[in-house]
Amino acid sequence: MPLLEMDRVTCVFGGLRAVSGVSLHLNQGELVGLIGPNGAGKTTIFNLLTGVYAPSEGRIQFDGESLVGRAPWRINKAGIARTFQNIRLFSDMTVLDNVKIAYHNHVRHGVFSSILRLPNHFRGEREIEDKAMAFLSIFHLEGKKDEMAKNLPYGEQRRLEIARALATQPRLLLLDEPAAGMNPQETRELMELIRFIRERFSLTILLIEHDMSLVMGICERIYVLDHGTVIAQGTPEEIRSNPKVIEAYLGEVTS
């Protein structure tokens, strides 16, 4: 059984079919790319998977359970995390606190424990702090832990966003254009990072990306989206030679 399955999902906004009858699946441990021209509906698919939008039709199953109608925070608890096309860090919080947020649901101490400073508050907070610190060091950000997130250089902001998403301990990670705005050197480092976290956390990853070298370089399978529908799928080699894909991209260039 695939880990994630979208079955004929349609999403309509006021007459506009942003996503139309899309079916796709991800098997446990796969790294899959989602590409397509601007406005093809890629981010909408992420928003559907994470509960930001509700599908008008169709099923979405994660690990055998339906995600339709679930709130985003419940979907995260179920094991899906994501990053955003336009980075959405908690800018006025420190790097450490950004990661600490991810452990919110991993400790139990309640509001009263915290207000009365009961022992389990200190235990819980310490656990969060230790875990977050350990996590920051994996991403080589421990030296910047007290820095405000907004003050990090762009590449590190991307890295922090991925770290933060991973700290929620997801099984499926959705990356929305992680290489956007990066130079070739940074993109290569990002590729390494993606390979590394995939091994280390035995993740399944769905990746939206415009940078073809990155997508073709690391993805095992690719879905191509155009005008809200899947127009092709297959291995990087198959996609490269698919006439429909070439047309969709050339169409974008000429229009």
Place this chain on the structure above:
Amino acid sequence: MTTFIQQLINGLSVGSIYALIALGYTMVYGIIKLINFAHGDVFMAGAFVAYFSYTGLHLGFFGSLVVSMAACAVLGVVIERFAYRPLRKSTRIAALITAIGVSLFLENAGIITVGAQARGYPNMLPDTAFNLGGVTVSTKQIGIIALTVVMMVILQYIVHRTKIGKAMRAVAYDPEAAQLMGIDVDRTISFTFAIGSALAAAAGVVYGAYYSAIDPLMGIMPGLKAFIAAVLGGIGIIPGAMVGGLVLGLIETLVQSLGFSLWRDAVAFALLILILLIKPEGLFGKHAREKV
């Protein structure tokens, strides 16, 4: 039946005042996405300018109206230039807090300069009552409704037929694109404030003539009500503000005629909350979703 028609006419008169104020709210919101809290106080300033032009300078009704509209247009532009423009890049909440600050400033500066007590408004409009089959209509009421309709027509003409109107619509739609198309965004925003404030001034004059008394805090309630009217019609939509104002005027008159006048303000706010919760885009608005 006659009572109903009577209330209808009373409601339309009050509603016209709300509509005139609501137009300014909605235009400003449409263009810079700011709830201009000070708008109700510009309305107050308009009433006072006309009061002094009429009693001190003997300019007559139309002369006072024009002077007051011109003065408030300048006031609106000044407020935008010095209080709101520096904040255009900051958060909307910062701009909202500033608007509240400007509002309180105008109210209390008003108290300091003209005193807190209410003063009688001169009878600027002829006040003859006609009796049409049991329904009393005064020339004041006819004047108010006629004035509102005229203002509305002029506004529609400006927004849809003139170059500056096109610029206003373009900036409201997408300020950055408008700028790239060579539109002077700052000037367009100033112009929007000028028009909106002039309309508020007209409403202030009309209000004074209708209720025969003005004071520096008179703008608070009508300002808030006009905001409700703008939301009711769909904020940012000009005809929506007009309809929203009239509807709110009618509802209030209805509540009052049913003997619940003490609850009138509560009903208006309850209406606001209901709209925001059920149909925040208003009667005429389109639903916009946040981009993620």
Place this chain on the structure above:
Amino acid sequence: MTGMNANGRAAKSSRWTFWVWIAAGLVLYAVLGLLIDSGVIDSYMSLIVYQMCLNVILAVSLNLINGFTGQFSIGHAGFAGVGAYTSAVMTAKMHLPFPAALLVACVFTAFIGLLIGIPTLRLKGDYLAITTLGFGQIIQVVLINLQYVGGAAGMTVHKETNFTWLYFAALITVAVIANFVRSRHGRACIAVRENEVAAEMMGINVTYYKVLAFTIGALFAGLAGALAAHTFYFIKPTSYGFLQSFNILVIVVLGGLGSITGSILGAVVLTLITALLQDYPQWQMVIYSLILILIMIFRPQGLMGTKEFRLSSIGLGRRRDGHAAP
């Protein structure tokens, strides 16, 4: 691992700093109490001190909603009104002892906050602001129309409080909200303020935390209202309108949205300004509004920004590694 050691130290030090702050609070209490008892702070000045305590409660609780959780409420005085009237009914009509009345007032105001918060907190930014303003107005209109509590004329209650009541109420408010803010719950609230969508995707139940912050804020506003009613022993609906909400907002903005020590500082400063200008109320409002506009234009983060005054910044306390301030 060195990281572990540093963290251990941070946790211990945050446990320690909490008690230092409490001790400092008690010392301040003793000093102020002594000055009041000995007459150095005369009865007029002690009223100013009372008002400071009340403003601290109102400002810190509003800051939790506006500053930390980023939900813009401008109807806070309405909650104070609910607390004032509830407690007044309890003592003057039901003849309940004052502490019980205080408790009922807090719980009931929190309940009203919950009731208002659940539907309205779906709204954002200026729409939420205008809705809270609307609710504040509705509460006022309801009070005016309730003849049972004297309608527009207001009602008289007994004086039940003294400096100790007000001071400890303020101290408890600050301690509770500071402890809340510096926990995973407070972090969740701040994350909601920073980026709602991202917070939700990190597994934060955004609605829960918005409503929680709103309810806690309302509870303490109710406390302040109840205490004020039994300090100045006369209440009327117009004391809980938009202008009063605005005053609290000015304190919070002046001190810095998201800074508790900022709110305390703001409350002290603005209470003094109010007292100095009390014979010229309109000048007071002109100055308030100018302060507000100028802060927004030139220092939108307020006096303290989101920073806190820390013990370490005056040489007290150890240098800390963690972020759990103060």
